[in-house]
Amino acid sequence: MRVVGTSGERDVSRRMVSARTSERAFFGVSVLLFAAGTALTIVGCASMSAMGGMPMPGGWTMSMAWMRMPGQTWPGAAASFLGMWVSMTVAMMLPSLVPMLWRYRQAVGRAGETRLDRLTARVGTGYFLVWTASGMAAFPLGVALAAVAMQWPTLARAVPVAVGVVVLIAGGIQFTAWKACHLVCCREAPGRGRGLPADAGTAWRHGLRLGLHCCYCCANLMAILLVIGVMDLRAMAVVTAAITVERLAPAGERIARATGAVIVGAGLFLIARAAGLA
Numbered sequence: 001m002r003v004v005g006t007s008g009e010r011d012v013s014r015r016m017v018s019a020r021t022s023e024r025a026f027f028g029v030s031v032l033l034f035a036a037g038t039a040l041t042i043v044g045c046a047s048m049s050a051m052g053g054m055p056m057p058g059g060w061t062m063s064m065a066w067m068r069m070p071g072q073t074w075p076g077a078a079a080s081f082l083g084m085w086v087s088m089t090v091a092m093m094l095p096s097l098v099p100m101l102w103r104y105r106q107a108v109g110r111a112g113e114t115r116l117d118r119l120t121a122r123v124g125t126g127y128f129l130v131w132t133a134s135g136m137a138a139f140p141l142g143v144a145l146a147a148v149a150m151q152w153p154t155l156a157r158a159v160p161v162a163v164g165v166v167v168l169i170a171g172g173i174q175f176t177a178w179k180a181c182h183l184v185c186c187r188e189a190p191g192r193g194r195g196l197p198a199d200a201g202t203a204w205r206h207g208l209r210l211g212l213h214c215c216y217c218c219a220n221l222m223a224i225l226l227v228i229g230v231m232d233l234r235a236m237a238v239v240t241a242a243i244t245v246e247r248l249a250p251a252g253e254r255i256a257r258a259t260g261a262v263i264v265g266a267g268l269f270l271i272a273r274a275a276g277l278a
Helices: 007-051 074-108 113-151 153-157 159-173 177-188 200-229 233-248 252-274
Strands: 053-056 060-063
Touching (some): 007 074, 053 113, 060 113, 060 159, 113 200, 159 200, 159 252, 177 233, 233 252
């Protein structure tokens, strides 16, 4: 006669229930973070849109993202920009980051569900720390370029052409081996069949490594967003779609090249329009 409900069977059952609970929590938290990042980004974009921008020589408008508000200090302006940048990158990168975090969880293996959740959180934190650092670098650069454009009207008139050139170069980068290398790292990390130690140090390093590869891979696409309009929801949605599709869809390298062809065409159009040829 078979004995049902042995200690071993109960342990297996508890582990299965714990694993399912951890999986639901992982995807639930991911959805909540994406929703929060999207909501904050929409609010930030609406706020920027309400303030308008500064008309510049050459027929373009300077974004208020690169300026201080009345009574605002530069540290305050930097903090405001960084807050918008973090919420924006959370909304833009989470759709492609979640599969990478899932592969990490599988690579770590049986670490105990509670510990696995903590390790996954460390990977995500390390990843977004890299993106936060990129925002800290982008703000002073944008402020400096804005100051030059405001002080030199001749250079300001050349900005529309410069925007087209940036977009053109960004499209060309989509065809390079450098882009392909970092795209493969983003699509396959931590590697098929590869295990990772279940410790905090490895989790931090893995998150930072993912963030660096992602920043390198997306640098050209994010440059388009910065020059077209850092808080433009339409541009943001297009760049997010391009990043997500080339990361997650089959044949990502071919998709990246196809995206590059479209971007090159857009860059040529912007240059021609700025030169009065279109």
